[in-house]
Amino acid sequence: MKFKDCLAADVVVSAPLARSSPEDSWVAARDKKIIPGSLYKLYIGADFFSLDKCPKFLVDDQRIIFSHLGASIDLVKSSFEDYHELLDLMKKYDADTYNPIKKLKNETFDPSAPKYFNRYFQLLLINMYSILDATAEAISAILSWGNFGKASFAKIVKKIRGDLKTIASTSNNKIIVSTDEKYREDIINLIKKEIIDDNNNEWFELFKLYRDKMAHFRYHSGFLFHDKDGKFYHFLPRQWPYYFQQGVTYGKAQDSNGNSYFTDLLIECDIFEYCEGLHKKIYELTEKIFQSLSEVYSIKKQK
Numbered sequence: 001m002k003f004k005d006c007l008a009a010d011v012v013v014s015a016p017l018a019r020s021s022p023e024d025s026w027v028a029a030r031d032k033k034i035i036p037g038s039l040y041k042l043y044i045g046a047d048f049f050s051l052d053k054c055p056k057f058l059v060d061d062q063r064i065i066f067s068h069l070g071a072s073i074d075l076v077k078s079s080f081e082d083y084h085e086l087l088d089l090m091k092k093y094d095a096d097t098y099n100p101i102k103k104l105k106n107e108t109f110d111p112s113a114p115k116y117f118n119r120y121f122q123l124l125l126i127n128m129y130s131i132l133d134a135t136a137e138a139i140s141a142i143l144s145w146g147n148f149g150k151a152s153f154a155k156i157v158k159k160i161r162g163d164l165k166t167i168a169s170t171s172n173n174k175i176i177v178s179t180d181e182k183y184r185e186d187i188i189n190l191i192k193k194e195i196i197d198d199n200n201n202e203w204f205e206l207f208k209l210y211r212d213k214m215a216h217f218r219y220h221s222g223f224l225f226h227d228k229d230g231k232f233y234h235f236l237p238r239q240w241p242y243y244f245q246q247g248v249t250y251g252k253a254q255d256s257n258g259n260s261y262f263t264d265l266l267i268e269c270d271i272f273e274y275c276e277g278l279h280k281k282i283y284e285l286t287e288k289i290f291q292s293l294s295e296v297y298s299i300k301k302q303k
Contacts, residue, residue, distance in 0.1 A: 019050040026077065035080050036287035042138075042294040043073060045301070055301040058141065065141055068149065072137035076286065079127045079134070083279055086124040091272065093117040099224060099232045122214045124275060128282055129153075129211040135286055139187065142293050142300070143180050154208060160191055183296040187289055194285055206238065206267075207278060213240050223266060233270035235262075 022044065030040040047053035049070030051063075058066045096113035132153035139156070140146035146156060177185070195204045226232045242265070267274060 018052050019048040022048055025081075029077055029081060034084070035077050036283060036290055038287050038290035038294050039073065039076055042290055042297055043077075045294055045298050046070070046073070049073070055297075057300045057303065065148070069138060069141040072134040072141070075134040076131050076138075079131045080283070082127045083124060086120050086127065087272070087275055087279075089120040090117055090124065090275070093120065094234070094272075099226075101226065101230045101232070118218065121271070121275075122218055125207075125211045125214050128278060129207070131282055131286060135289055138293055139289070142297055143184055143187075145180070145184055157191060157195055157204065160188055161196055164192075164196075179296060179299055183292045186292050190285070190288055190292075194281075194288075203278075203281060209240055210236070222271070223262070225262075234272075235266040235270055236274060237265055238267055239265070 026040065026043055026048075029035045030037070043049070046069070049066065051066075054063070054066040058069065093110075093113040093116045096110040097117060098109040098111065098113070101107075102109050133151065136146055136151035136153040136156055137148075140148045140151040146152075194200060223235045223237075224232045225235060269277065
């Protein structure tokens with residue numbers, strides 16, 4: 001089929017562009033606490049992104065800013081929704097995966113389970129990272145901060161890192177600041193605290209590494225270790241790439257200090273604890289960012 005052969009349609013179907021109430025999926029996501037409350041607050045404050053409710057500060061000739069903001073907000077919601085489904089699928093295929101204990105006990109396993117386990121882990125990481133990039137798009141639209149349409153959360157973090165000395169030397173010298181500047185400063189301080197400060201264990205950089213490599217390479221190095229009850233757990237390495245061959249040695253599995261080789265190589269928690277902790281971190285971070293964005297949206301909407 002060619003595009004030219006599809007131009008004779010006399011009916012066009014679209015989701016309603018004018019809305020007078022929140023969509024059911026938004027209400028359900030709020031009630032189940034799947035999404036941060038501040039995200040729903042912005043959705044309500046933006047009049048459900050109804051086409052006829054575009055505020056003056058988001059008006060442009062092509063009607064793209066308001067629409068793109070609405071799409072970004074909806075992506076944050078849907079990505080939080082998808083997290084739970086993807087995590088459940090990971091657990092399903094983990095339970096079906098081969099391990100030596102199953103073989104000893106003559107239990108059944110699915111040879112294709114690891115493929116699907118890896119696929120859903122890949123999608124989970126991409127989805128969770130899309131929350132941050134969609135949040136960056138919202139920041140760009142509402143606060144005019146970032147490259148609109150191509151906003152990147154990683155670029156925001158990188159810029160803040162690079163500007164730390166300048167910000168520190170000038171932030172206290174300004175007596176009068178604009179609304180945008182005030183809320184940008186709030187988000188900068190939040191990112192400094194939650195991502196850049198030394199106490200954060202570099203969770204963002206590790207997450208970004210996993211997401212980037214899983215998105216473009218898909219394969220990930222994982223290790224299975226079992227507890228005293230014979231239950232196996234997946235653990236992720238702190239570096240990329242890593243291959244099992246790198247750690248193959250003969251003799252003792254400890255270094256001269258008596259520390260296990262794997263203690264330095266692997267993150268402390270298993271893959272499911274990692275995913276749950278990552279979700280919690282991103283949920284709390286976006287809760288705070290959208291609290292600021294909701295407030296500034298309300299202020300600018302009234303002007």
